[in-house]
Amino acid sequence: MYNMQTTSRKIILPFVTSDLFGEIERLYSEEGKFSDESLLALHAVFGAPFERALEMLEKDCVTLLTTANDTRQALQVSGGRGELYTLFPNINFCPCLAYAHQVVTSRIHVSCKHVLAARLSQVMGRTTRKEASPEEVARILCLSAHADKSIEDF
Numbered sequence: 292m293y294n295m296q297t298t299s300r301k302i303i304l305p306f307v308t309s310d311l312f313g314e315i316e317r318l319y320s321e322e323g324k325f326s327d328e329s330l331l332a333l334h335a336v337f338g339a340p341f342e343r344a345l346e347m348l349e350k351d352c353v354t355l356l357t358t359a360n361d362t363r364q365a366l367q368v369s370g371g372r373g374e375l376y377t378l379f380p381n382i383n384f385c386p387c388l389a390y391a392h393q394v395v396t397s398r399i400h401v402s403c404k405h406v407l408a409a410r411l412s413q414v415m416g417r418t419t420r421k422e423a424s425p426e427e428v429a430r431i432l433c434l435s436a437h438a439d440k441s442i443e444d445f
């Protein structure tokens with residue numbers, strides 16, 4: 292029974308979250324703000340990391356690094372203490388410790404505050420756009436992909 296629930300959670304949850312964000316994006320573009328229903332739905336799915344993501348959005352903490360033709364993109368989210376996390380757009384993964392502990396290992400949460408802040412910032416059109424060369428974007432994404440190794444070495 293437990294395994295069945297875990298499996299369906301794994302299969303169903305990505306669809307629920309992408310449908311939810313799609314709907315919330317549509318409502319935000321119509322109303323220019325998050326409705327109470329949207330906020331409640333987001334909180335029900337994401338919990339405490341969603342609250343922290345909203346706090347982060349008080350500051351403009353998300354930068355989209357993009358090539359001139361938008362073929363390569365990376366998101367950079369600055370955390371509370373000046374640290375910078377690199378994310379792939381629309382991918383639920385973050386190299387932060389909270390993601391490793393609370394999402395991957397203990398499965399307490401569906402995502403971390405950085406992934407949510409990045410997604411919400413894009414919905415709200417509050418992402419700072421910064422143009423970079425394809426090589427620069429690739430270099431930043433590769434560095435981020437190897438971030439776990441440097442943490443282990445540390």
Ligand SMILES: [Zn+2]
Pocket residue numbers: 376385386387388389390403404405406
């Ligand atoms: Zn994170």
